[in-house]
Amino acid sequence: MSLCEAEKTFVLHGVEENFRLDGREREDYRPMELETDIVLHAFGSARLRLANTDVLVAVKIEIDVPFPERSKEGKLEFFVDCSANATPDFEGRGGEDLAVEIANTLSSAYRSKHAFDLTKLCILKGKKCWKVYVDILLLECGGNLFDAVSLAVKAALWNTQVPKVHGVNIDGNNIELNVSEELYDCDRLDVKNAPVMVTVCKIGEKCIVDPSVAEEQCSVGSIVVAVSGDKFSTVLQTGTGSLHPATLMESLKLGHRVAQRLDEALWATLRQIKPGQDVGFLK
Amino acid sequence: MSRNRDLLSKIGLRLDGRRPDELRRIRCKLGVFTEPDGSAYLEQGLTKVLAAVYGPHQVRGGRSKAQHDTAIINCQFSMAVFSTTDRKKRPRGDRKSTELSMHLQQALEAVIKSELYPWSQIDVYVEVLHADGGIYTACVNAATLALIDAGIPLKEYVCACTASLANNDVPMIDISHQEEIIGGPTLTVAALPMSGKIVLMEMSQRFHMDHLEKVLNKALQGCKDIRQILDEAVRLHVRDIGSSTGWANTS
Amino acid sequence: MTELRICLPGQRLCLSDKVYTSGQGTYERQGYIYSQLTGCLDIVEKDNVKVVEVHSSGEQTVVPGQGDIITAQVYIITQQYAKCNIKCVGDTVLRRPFRAVLRREDVRATEKDRVEIYKSFRPGDIILARVAERSITD
Numbered sequence: 123m124s125l126c127e128a129e130k131t132f133v134l135h136g137v138e139e140n141f142r143l144d145g146r147e148r149e150d151y152r153p154m155e156l157e158t159d160i161v162l163h164a165f166g167s168a169r170l171r172l173a174n175t176d177v178l179v180a181v182k183i184e185i186d187v188p189f190p191e192r193s194k195e196g197k198l199e200f201f202v203d204c205s206a207n208a209t210p211d212f213e214g215r216g217g218e219d220l221a222v223e224i225a226n227t228l229s230s231a232y233r234s235k236h237a238f239d240l241t242k243l244c245i246l247k248g249k250k251c252w253k254v255y256v257d258i259l260l261l262e263c264g265g266n267l268f269d270a271v272s273l274a275v276k277a278a279l280w281n282t283q284v285p286k287v288h289g290v291n292i293d294g295n296n297i298e299l300n301v302s303e304e305l306y307d308c309d310r311l312d313v314k315n316a317p318v319m320v321t322v323c324k325i326g327e328k329c330i331v332d333p334s335v336a337e338e339q340c341s342v343g344s345i346v347v348a349v350s351g352d353k354f355s356t357v358l359q360t361g362t363g364s365l366h367p368a369t370l371m372e373s374l375k376l377g378h379r380v381a382q383r384l385d386e387a388l389w390a391t392l393r394q395i396k397p398g399q400d401v402g403f404l405k
Numbered sequence: 406m407s408r409n410r411d412l413l414s415k416i417g418l419r420l421d422g423r424r425p426d427e428l429r430r431i432r433c434k435l436g437v438f439t440e441p442d443g444s445a446y447l448e449q450g451l452t453k454v455l456a457a458v459y460g461p462h463q464v465r466g467g468r469s470k471a472q473h474d475t476a477i478i479n480c481q482f483s484m485a486v487f488s489t490t491d492r493k494k495r496p497r498g499d500r501k502s503t504e505l506s507m508h509l510q511q512a513l514e515a516v517i518k519s520e521l522y523p524w525s526q527i528d529v530y531v532e533v534l535h536a537d538g539g540i541y542t543a544c545v546n547a548a549t550l551a552l553i554d555a556g557i558p559l560k561e562y563v564c565a566c567t568a569s570l571a572n573n574d575v576p577m578i579d580i581s582h583q584e585e586i587i588g589g590p591t592l593t594v595a596a597l598p599m600s601g602k603i604v605l606m607e608m609s610q611r612f613h614m615d616h617l618e619k620v621l622n623k624a625l626q627g628c629k630d631i632r633q634i635l636d637e638a639v640r641l642h643v644r645d646i647g648s649s650t651g652w653a654n655t656s
Numbered sequence: 657m658t659e660l661r662i663c664l665p666g667q668r669l670c671l672s673d674k675v676y677t678s679g680q681g682t683y684e685r686q687g688y689i690y691s692q693l694t695g696c697l698d699i700v701e702k703d704n705v706k707v708v709e710v711h712s713s714g715e716q717t718v719v720p721g722q723g724d725i726i727t728a729q730v731y732i733i734t735q736q737y738a739k740c741n742i743k744c745v746g747d748t749v750l751r752r753p754f755r756a757v758l759r760r761e762d763v764r765a766t767e768k769d770r771v772e773i774y775k776s777f778r779p780g781d782i783i784l785a786r787v788a789e790r791s792i793t794d
Contacts, residue, residue: 206528
């Protein structure tokens with residue numbers, strides 16, 4: 123979508139008066155819907171719908187050998203797939219650039235020990251650990267992908283059930299794990315400090331969060347802030363355009379504030395989820 | 406040949422409790438997304454498929470591909486990485502996906518009235534969210550629904566169904582993944598149910614010529630039944646949409 | 657006639673004979689008229705013949721064809737032609753633009769060889785035009 127000068131000016135004036143195109147204030151988010159336990163094959167899954175943006179996340183777990191230099195830690199891998207359903211430009215390998223960018227940002231956000239503790243994924247030091255694959259499918263893009271993806275990933279990890287390991291049989295170099303066969307005998311992952319990303323866009327003199335597609339086109343510069351607990355996990359500047367250091371500090375503070383509110387809202391929703399609800403695309 | 410479980414038990418029930426000529430439960434919804442011109446979601450048993458249609462629009466990728474008397478139909482078949490029990494490494498680009506994309510294109514070219522839109526292109530994208538046997542057939546059915554939702558003129562519905570043979574004698578329809586692995590030959594048929602024409606037929610393994618006809622007939626009957634179900638769903642959807650927009654365009 | 661009759665693609669509507677002929681949204685096969693679209697059935701009287709039409713309840717899928725009046729916006733000009741994006745066909749606004757070329761000879765009816773494109777159009781201008789004959793090199 124390309125906007126003409128008049129439309130860009132209109133958006134700019136709206137932002138300055140704290141009344142955006144759809145009536146929101148600068149720090150308001152569009153309505154979101156969250157569902158978990160959508161994918162049956164997976165250990166955990168979530169689907170988030172933020173206005174027109176639709177993201178489906180599934181978590182699968184495998185047993186793997188830990189890296190030799192990090193023998194006490196498990197592994198966490200992100201894979202993003204931009205489906206052609208979202209726009210014809212994503213056909214074939216068209217969406218790869220965007221996918222790689224999102225996957226790398228998520229990896230760097232989850233790298234810190236404070237954000238996600240990989241030592242909990244270790245089964246036997248140096249020999250066996252859990253490898254967690256987080257697979258993200260972008261079904262529709264309506265602006266503000268990073269926020270939607272990070273919230274969906276956090277919800278999916280919260281929903282993940284890791285089977286308990288009851289015992290280990292070591293026979294020379296052969297290691298056999300006694301994994302529990304019970305369906306409900308599982309551990310949950312600790313996602314209290316998992317990072318939540320917020321995209322802050324500078325339009326004119328003011329900063330806004332949760333830009334729609336039209337607002338993303340008008341922005342002078344934008345940064346993506348990943349906040350975990352009350353610390354910053356990663357900061358990424360996207361798009362063209364440069365920011366003054368003072369603006370950067372202001373945006374970081376704004377991102378931090380909004381991320382705390384988002385996190386609280388997410389936990390409130392997750393607590394309300396009852397198992398066995400009717401979910402999915404049919405509703 | 407001794408197997409752990411028989412495809413058909415002594416009382417005539419299959420592995421999941423169905424009778425040999427019973428289809429799995431089909432649930433579908435049209436108009437799931439706002440960005441594509443037409444979209445649909447279809448569940449056939451545990452297999453879940455999303456289809457999106459864009460078009461007709463300008464041919465992308467150069468004028469040389471455009472045809473002067475017909476629209477180009479471009480299909481892409483993609484399976485989500487988490488759709489199978491073992492995680493897939495790549496969602497598309499492997500040989501199986503390319504082959505299924507071509508088969509999908511073959512099935513849809515038979516029904517879309519492409520001579521109405523020269524110099525343009527219609528894109529059909531299918532995404533498999535959960536694979537449990539019969540993914541090609543679910544994709545064809547979902548693509549039909551998405552095309553209807555997009556308002557593209559069709560000669561009629563194109564439906565697809567799988568069929569197989571149990572105990573060398575009894576034909577079964579709508580094969581699930583378990584039955585595919587344990588069982589015998591699978592016949593996939595895409596057909597136009599109203600005119601009774603077959604658009605695509607594919608078979609794996611082998612069975613005797615004598616059995617071919619009855620398995621094929623069962624599959625065609627399955628296509629007709631699927632068309633009934635899809636028809637109902639489209640009527641419901643059109644009634645909902647129509648009543649909310651008030652049929653503004655008609656006199 | 658005011659009763660709402662919904663029809664679906666592939667539904668057989670009636671016999672094709674001297675009384676009924678197929679119109680927009682329908683096609684003929686083996687002596688019968690079938691519907692192509694999902695929508696309302698309409699029978700229009702024209703020259704003593706009843707034309708059977710199906711009107712889609714959603715947006716019309718329309719593609720610029722020969723002879724259509726289109727509204728386009730110019731985005732590139734050279735000395736020989738002006739490239740434009742077709743925004744509307746007749747009264748229908750398109751969701752996605754189609755590309756079109758306006759040649760120097762087609763700008764006006766008189767003095768065709770003395771046309772200078774940059775004196776007639778600039779990028780960003782909106783023009784009303786008719787689609788000429790399509791050629792393979794179009």
